[in-house]
Amino acid sequence: MIILSSIIIIFSCVISIKETDYEEAVIGRLTIECMTDDKAIRLVLWKDESEDRFYLFLPSWYAKKDKSMTFRYEDWIGVLRLDGETVRNRDVWTDDGNEEIHTLEVYDRKGVCHLESTLQVLTSENLPALFVTVEDRKDLLKFEKFDNKKYIEAGTAIMMDEQGDLLWDERLNKFKVRGNLTATFDKKPFTFSFFKPREVLGMEPALKWNLIANATDGSYIRNKVIRDLAYESVEAYEPQGEYVEVYLNGEYQGLYLLTEAVEIAENRIEIDPENSWFIEMELDFRAREDTTQIITDRGQIFIVHSEDVLTKEDLGIIERRLNDVESALFAEDGISEKSGKALEELIDLESFAEAWLIEELSGDHDIGITSQFAYASREEDSLWYSGPAWDFDGIMGNVNTPMYGVPEALTSIIWMSRPEDNNNQNRWLAAMWKHPEFREIVIQKYCSVFRENYKKELDSGIEEDIRVIRRSTLLDTLRWHTERKDWWFTVPEELQDIKDKKDRQGEDYHCFDTLDEHVAVVRNFMSEKLAFLDKLWIEQRDFCVVEVRNPAPFLDQGYNQTLYYWVERGTALEHLPDYEHPDYSFRGYFDMETGEQVENGYVVEKDCVIEGIWIREVDK
Numbered sequence: 001m002i003i004l005s006s007i008i009i010i011f012s013c014v015i016s017i018k019e020t021d022y023e024e025a026v027i028g029r030l031t032i033e034c035m036t037d038d039k040a041i042r043l044v045l046w047k048d049e050s051e052d053r054f055y056l057f058l059p060s061w062y063a064k065k066d067k068s069m070t071f072r073y074e075d076w077i078g079v080l081r082l083d084g085e086t087v088r089n090r091d092v093w094t095d096d097g098n099e100e101i102h103t104l105e106v107y108d109r110k111g112v113c114h115l116e117s118t119l120q121v122l123t124s125e126n127l128p129a130l131f132v133t134v135e136d137r138k139d140l141l142k143f144e145k146f147d148n149k150k151y152i153e154a155g156t157a158i159m160m161d162e163q164g165d166l167l168w169d170e171r172l173n174k175f176k177v178r179g180n181l182t183a184t185f186d187k188k189p190f191t192f193s194f195f196k197p198r199e200v201l202g203m204e205p206a207l208k209w210n211l212i213a214n215a216t217d218g219s220y221i222r223n224k225v226i227r228d229l230a231y232e233s234v235e236a237y238e239p240q241g242e243y244v245e246v247y248l249n250g251e252y253q254g255l256y257l258l259t260e261a262v263e264i265a266e267n268r269i270e271i272d273p274e275n276s277w278f279i280e281m282e283l284d285f286r287a288r289e290d291t292t293q294i295i296t297d298r299g300q301i302f303i304v305h306s307e308d309v310l311t312k313e314d315l316g317i318i319e320r321r322l323n324d325v326e327s328a329l330f331a332e333d334g335i336s337e338k339s340g341k342a343l344e345e346l347i348d349l350e351s352f353a354e355a356w357l358i359e360e361l362s363g364d365h366d367i368g369i370t371s372q373f374a375y376a377s378r379e380e381d382s383l384w385y386s387g388p389a390w391d392f393d394g395i396m397g398n399v400n401t402p403m404y405g406v407p408e409a410l411t412s413i414i415w416m417s418r419p420e421d422n423n424n425q426n427r428w429l430a431a432m433w434k435h436p437e438f439r440e441i442v443i444q445k446y447c448s449v450f451r452e453n454y455k456k457e458l459d460s461g462i463e464e465d466i467r468v469i470r471r472s473t474l475l476d477t478l479r480w481h482t483e484r485k486d487w488w489f490t491v492p493e494e495l496q497d498i499k500d501k502k503d504r505q506g507e508d509y510h511c512f513d514t515l516d517e518h519v520a521v522v523r524n525f526m527s528e529k530l531a532f533l534d535k536l537w538i539e540q541r542d543f544c545v546v547e548v549r550n551p552a553p554f555l556d557q558g559y560n561q562t563l564y565y566w567v568e569r570g571t572a573l574e575h576l577p578d579y580e581h582p583d584y585s586f587r588g589y590f591d592m593e594t595g596e597q598v599e600n601g602y603v604v605e606k607d608c609v610i611e612g613i614w615i616r617e618v619d620k
Contacts, residue, residue: 022114026078026106027054031250033070036061036164041131042072044250045119050482054104054119057252057475059129059245061164067095067121081105082119095121122478122509125471128167128201129245130211130258131158132192134175137249141177141188152176157192159200159244170194173207180286182215182393185487187254187480189213190246191261201242203260204267211246212257215480215487217393218518220473221465223257225457225522226362226392232453233445234354237269238388243469254476255469262373262388264305269387271375277318278305278387281372284423294319296326300427301369321376325384329431343435347384353441355386356429357450360412361529362392365399365489367412368426396525398489398518401559402550402577405490407528409545409564410536418560443537451530458526466519477512484512492517532566542569544604548589549611554581567604576600579612587613 021028031042045054058067073080075089083102087093095102099120106115134140134155142151153175159167171194177183178191190211197205214220223241230238241259245252264273271278279294279302287293292304294315304310304318320338328336328343335342343349359367373387399405401417415430432438477484485491494517535541543566550561567573576589576599589598589610598610 020077020108022078022106022108026073026080027115030071030073030080032056033072034058034062035070036160037166039158039160039166039169041158041160042250043247043252046252046479047117048478048481052117053101054117055252055478056119056121057479058121058123059160059164059247060124060127060162061160062123063125065164067097067123068092069094076109078109078114079107081107097121097123120509122475124245124475126162126468127243127245127255127472128159128161129247130256131160131247131250132156132172132175132190133249137251140175167201168198170198178210179213182213185213185215186483187213187215187487189215189256197266201244201258203240203242206260206265206267208261208263208265210259210261211244212241212259212393214255214257214393215484216489217398218484218488218492218514219398219522220255220257220469220476220515221462221519221522222362222395222398223259223392224465225461226358226389226395227259228461229361229450229453229457230354230358230389232456233358233449234351234389236351236385236388239268239390243465243472245472252475252479254479255472262390264375269375271377273307275378276375277321277378278375279303279318279322279373280305280387281368281370281428283370286370294322297323298326298330298427299423299425300326301423317378321384326428329428329435334435334437344437345381345383348386349438349441350445351386352432353438353445355389356412356432356438356442357446358389359429360410361450361454361526361533362395363397363399363404363407363411363525363529364392365394365401365404365417366391367404367417368415368429369417369424372429394489397521400489402561403563405525406563406565407525408532409566411564414564416560416562419557446533446537451533454526454530458523458530462519462523466515470515473515474510474513477514478509481512490521492521535568536566543567544569545607546573546604547607547609548576549592549609550577550579552579552581552584552612552614553616554584554614555579569605570603572600573598573602573604574600577612581614583617584614585617587615589613 027045031044034041034043043056045056047054070090070092071087073089080087082093082104099122102119104117104119105113107113132155134153136153140151140153155172155175157172158169161167173193173195175190175192177188179189182189193208197207199205200209212223214223227239227241231240239260239262241257244256244258246256247253264271264278282301282303284301287301287303290303292310292315294302302322324336324338325346327338328334328346371391374384375387376382376384394400397405403414404411413430413433415426417426418424495514536543546565546567548563548565555561565573589612591598592609592611
């Protein structure tokens with residue numbers, strides 16, 4: 001019986017060895033220990049499946065120090081060899097820092113090779129690193145529709161600066177996926193909270209923090225530029241953000257913007273939560289399942305942020321107050337038919353003018369439909385104040401709605417920002433512009449505050465951001481290269497024919513670098529927007545508005561394809577879009593009032609609406 005049992009055990013071991021996935025058993029359980037400031041940080045390799053190569057991403061402090069690290073794995077299962085040399089558990093290995101491509105092999109105990117691959121070690125620069133450890137990384141990142149945003153992990157987080165000095169080591173109360181569209185991408189945005197408030201990267205102490213992935217923004221700077229502009233231009237609270245590299249359970253996640261959260265709290269929006277309303281404009285399909293959803297008489301959609309369960313009476317009071325504001329907004333004289341109050345007795349014109357300017361200067365494709373916050377005291381005669389700026393990856397040319405890609409236009413005054421049958425429209429901010437008192441504040445704030453700060457961002461702020469993050473953006477583009485182009489809202493013209501990975505044989509990871517092309521789009525947008533607003537508000541030149549409708553069936557009519565060109569009276573219209581499609585021929589643009597054909601070079605003397613006409617080839 002003993003002999004039989006021994007035979008069975010030996011036979012089982014043989015079968016087990018034969019069925020072992022050595023890549024998973026050795027590489028999958030391998031950790032690389034990096035020591036700094038008496039703190040051991042453990043990293044793992046990332047495999048680029050498209051080229052069958054492993055990468056080790058080292059944090060910034062390794063850029064100026066010896067690249068020695070300790071390998072830890074269960075070497076009784078298999079043996080790891082680098083450049084032909086055996087590296088056993090707890091062995092110290094040193095990379096030369098020259099980004100050499102090493103051979104990486106895994107052998108079983110009998111000397112049979114089960115994996116032949118390569119390893120490249122890459123080091124970042126200039127940035128702090130955040131190391132988050134959670135119990136179940138796979139469940140955290142698993143995402144089906146929007147349900148998994150409710151999945152919460154606890155964990156720990158360690159923040160090291162770019163020199164390798166420990167900034168803090170904390171337990172996390174919560175760590176979870178955040179965002180909406182961006183939460184569906186492989187590079188996830190996150191939110192996390194501490195058990196007690198703490199300072200992070202020079203920002204004021206607080207419990208809750210966000211990690212913005214900037215997955216849709218190939219420049220990585222759009223959110224940062226607008227946050228810096230808002231912070232410098234607005235006296236009320238505006239959330240700050242700092243760049244950081246993120247590792248989750250040792251695996252490199254890439255470059256993130258770590259930001260303060262938009263919330264009622266100390267060092268954030270400092271109002272009494274028990275005596276205040278805090279609301280946000282929201283898209284219909286997101287708000288539909290929210291029990292706090294409010295839809296005004298004209299269809300503007302809001303949700304209410306509250307720690308407490310709101311009663312029907314509470315929601316009714318908020319709805320009544322919002323309808324009062326809306327009535328004044330859409331009244332020609334600015335007087336509400338519901339309360340008899342003037343607009344300035346219902347909202348704080350100054351804070352809404354600041355919010356309006358931030359939207360206009362950014363060219364935000366979500367203006368007036370989502371991520372627009374406001375708050376008010378529950379006292380009957382209190383004013384509504386505009387809340388902080390938020391969510392600025394779809395701006396400055398990186399947009400899903402073409403009109404917002406035209407910098408030489410006032411796009412914030414367009415109420416129909418989506419197709420006509422879409423509930424999500426820029427009703428309120430467009431209506432504000434019709435009121436002379438509001439326009440006066442907007443123009444005054446642009447001339448006295450925003451213009452200088454906007455130009456400062458354009459002249460030096462962008463350059464400094466790029467200096468800090470350039471190396472990290474390169475590593476991030478490598479880490480996510482197989483998906484990145486699909487995430488961008490708009491592909492810069494220079495990158496329209498960007499090669500797929502399968503066409504990049506023989507090229508190193510620098511081939512994924514598209515930063516300068518994306519940053520050029522931001523710079524060009526800001527330069528043209530600044531020049532246009534100077535002409536309009538400082539030089540007070542006379543402009544006509546040309547509305548260009550593009551109902552072409554082959555364009556995505558799920559987004560509003562109408563464009564608006566502001567042309568100086570008596571000058572030529574230029575840059576009309578020229579779409580091509582094999583199944584349609586373009587007849588031209590025609591004035592909808594006169595029937596006259598309009599082409600580039602047409603001299604504009606008045607506001608007009610023109611429409612493009614296409615004919616399907618089979619119908620000709």
